[in-house]
Every structure is written in C-alpha cells, then in structure tokens.
Amino acid sequence: MSHFLVAQSESPEEREARRRHAGKSSGETYAATLRQLVPDCSVxxxxxxxxxATASRPADLKRYDAVFLSGSPLHVYxxxxxVRRQLEFMRTVFASGxxxxxxxxxxxxxxxxxGGSVxxxxxxxxxxxxxxxxxxxEGQDHPLLSGRAPTWDAPAVHTDEVEQLPEGATLLAGNDVTRVQAAEIRHDRGIFWGVQYHPELSLREIAIALRRQASSLIEAGLADHEDDVEGRAALLDRLHQKPEARSLRWLLGVNGEFADEIxxxxxxxxxIAALPSLDRR
Structure with a gap:
C-alpha cells in the first residue's frame, strides 16, 4: 500500500476560509484526489x-513513497x-531522498x-x-508529460512565478505568460517534479477561486466587472457538471485536456506511475 504525505502551506486562517468556500483546505483537496487515483493509499x-510545527527530519520523510506540496497564497520571496519554515521543510524533503x-x-x-528564485x-x-x-x-520525452497533446490548457490561479530555476533543474514546459510551467529538480538526494498549474483541482474549485479573487482579476485587467468573473465561473461550474458538453467546451475554448478529469x-x-522507477539515493 502506498503511503503519501501532503504538505500544505496555507495559514490556519486561510485553511478555514477555503473550507468555508470550497469544503476543503488545499491539502485536503490534494489528499482526496490522491485517494481517488490510488484507492488503497494512506495519506x-x-x-x-x-x-x-514540529520540524521534520530526513528519516521522518524517507518512509513515505512520495511527498506532495499543495498550492497556497504563500509568497516564497x-x-x-x-516561508522560512516551509523552505526548511522542503530542504529536508530533498535531503530525505x-x-x-x-x-x-x-x-x-x-x-x-x-536555490532558484520566484x-x-x-x-x-x-x-x-x-x-x-x-x-x-527536454520535455518532449519526459515521463511527467507522457500522453499530453502537443499544446494544452490547464487550470491555474497564480500571481507569482518562477524567475530562475536552480542548478540541477530541467525546464519541461512553458507558455507565453509563464516561462516555467513544468520542471524537474534534482537537489541533494531528492528528485522533484512540479507544475505551475493545478492538476489536483476540480473545475468547481477553480470557479470558487475566481469568485473569491474577483477584485484582483478586475485590478489585473482580466475582467471589467464582477459580472464578467461570475460569467466565467458559472461556465466552469457547468462544465464541472457536464464535462462532455460540446457547447461548454466551445464557449470556454477548451478540449478534453482541460474538460476531462483524466x-x-x-x-x-x-x-505516481513513475514512483517505482525514481531513484531514491
């Protein structure tokens, strides 16, 4: 049986606010998704x-098959x-292998x-x-992106981005807005695969995030009015309910890479499929 650890960096207040709106904290969403993907896992x-928080030691983390880091409002710069506690935790993850x-x-x-920058x-x-x-x-044959279309859309909500990857990292994917959309990092004894977008989230959760950040979207020029944000969120809610609907895919300009949960x-x-082949040094 797989044994996973999910690390969430939301503050206690942020976790409670997300539970009120979405029903789960970011880490709880991650855990639920992992249990759907690997039904017999423990998280x-x-x-x-x-x-x-009690500081982790490499030996504490080495017993897990994998460690997952959720999204959050944390600004690591x-x-x-x-931030210092979260970064020290991640250094311990790398040290654990x-x-x-x-x-x-x-x-x-x-x-x-x-050692990179954000x-x-x-x-x-x-x-x-x-x-x-x-x-x-470098991303063409990387197993993280196996099965992806030549280009794809993904759920995303972020105002920070990777500025410079650290030594030992490989850029796997990007787009016109954010140069680093997917990367592999090899550091100390560990290997990390990560994406800037949110493969763990449902479309309903993305809709909730848009509504919560409506004022920021207007300030950024992505919407003129709150009604515009609500209109986009409502389409995502409808696609969540009917992912096969061609009309909704057309209105949002997406295909199965975004609409289908898989x-x-x-x-x-x-x-998860690659875990048995990843080096644990």
Whole structure:
C-alpha cells in the first residue's frame, strides 16, 4: 500500500476560509484526489509552515513513497517565519531522498529551497486557465508529460512565478505568460517534479477561486466587472457538471485536456506511475 504525505502551506486562517468556500483546505483537496487515483493509499497531511510545527527530519520523510506540496497564497520571496519554515521543510524533503511533486506554490517552494528564485508577476496573472502550454525540447520525452497533446490548457490561479530555476533543474514546459510551467529538480538526494498549474483541482474549485479573487482579476485587467468573473465561473461550474458538453467546451475554448478529469490529472497520474522507477539515493 502506498503511503503519501501532503504538505500544505496555507495559514490556519486561510485553511478555514477555503473550507468555508470550497469544503476543503488545499491539502485536503490534494489528499482526496490522491485517494481517488490510488484507492488503497494512506495519506497524512502536514502543516510545516505553521507556528509551532514540529520540524521534520530526513528519516521522518524517507518512509513515505512520495511527498506532495499543495498550492497556497504563500509568497516564497517574502522573508517571513512561515516561508522560512516551509523552505526548511522542503530542504529536508530533498535531503530525505523521498520523491516529491508540487503544483503552483508547491513548485515555487521547491525552486526556492533548491536555490532558484520566484517573483511576483507585475501586471500579469493566470486565472482560470493557463493557455497553450508547450513542451520544451527536454520535455518532449519526459515521463511527467507522457500522453499530453502537443499544446494544452490547464487550470491555474497564480500571481507569482518562477524567475530562475536552480542548478540541477530541467525546464519541461512553458507558455507565453509563464516561462516555467513544468520542471524537474534534482537537489541533494531528492528528485522533484512540479507544475505551475493545478492538476489536483476540480473545475468547481477553480470557479470558487475566481469568485473569491474577483477584485484582483478586475485590478489585473482580466475582467471589467464582477459580472464578467461570475460569467466565467458559472461556465466552469457547468462544465464541472457536464464535462462532455460540446457547447461548454466551445464557449470556454477548451478540449478534453482541460474538460476531462483524466486529462487535467495527467501529471499526477504520471508521477505516481513513475514512483517505482525514481531513484531514491
């Protein structure tokens, strides 16, 4: 039986706010998705960024088959106690040799912990969909992206991005908005696969995120009015209910890579399938 650890970096207040709106914290969403993908797995959830959290040791993490880092509002370029604790946790993951995977802020945490840099996206953000993601030459045959179309769209909500990958990293995919959309990082004894988008989220959760961030979307120029945001969120809600609906796919300009759950989760599925072959040094 697979034994996974999910690390969430939301603050306690942010976790409670997400539960009120979406029913689960980011880490709880990740755990639910993993249980759907691997029904007989066991999943622990940790909050290493919390004040008073017990620091993990490499031996504590080495017993897991994999560690997953969820998205969160954490800005890893800010020198705060929560950020320092989260980065130290990720360095311990690398030191343990346990394979790891992260999305959105999870990718950014791994990048910063391994010596790369993350920045705010001035005058830009991706919200709802990350469009026209394309493999790099190094990503063409990488197992993380196995089965992906030549270009694809994915659920995304972020205002930060990877500025510079660390030494020992490989850029696997990007798009016109965010250069680093998928990457592999080899650091210390560990290997990490990550994406800037959200393969773990349902379309309903993306719709909820858009509604919660309506003012930010308007400020960024992605929408003129809250009604515009609501219209996009409503389409995502409808596609969540009827992913096969051609009319909804046409209105959103997406295909099965985005509309179908199996398409959205492809990177997670590929990572889990690759675990037996990943080096544990």
């Amino acid at each position: 622990d959830i940790a909050e290493p960024a919390d004040e008073g 800010q020198d705060t106690p929560a 346990a394979p790891s995977f992260g999305s959105c802020a999870g990718l950014q945490v791994a990048v910063a912990a391994a 920045r705010s996206m001035p005058q830009r953000m991706e919200a709802g969909l990350s469009r026209r993601i394309t493999r790099t030459a 398409g959205r989760r492809r990177e997670l599925t590929n990572f």
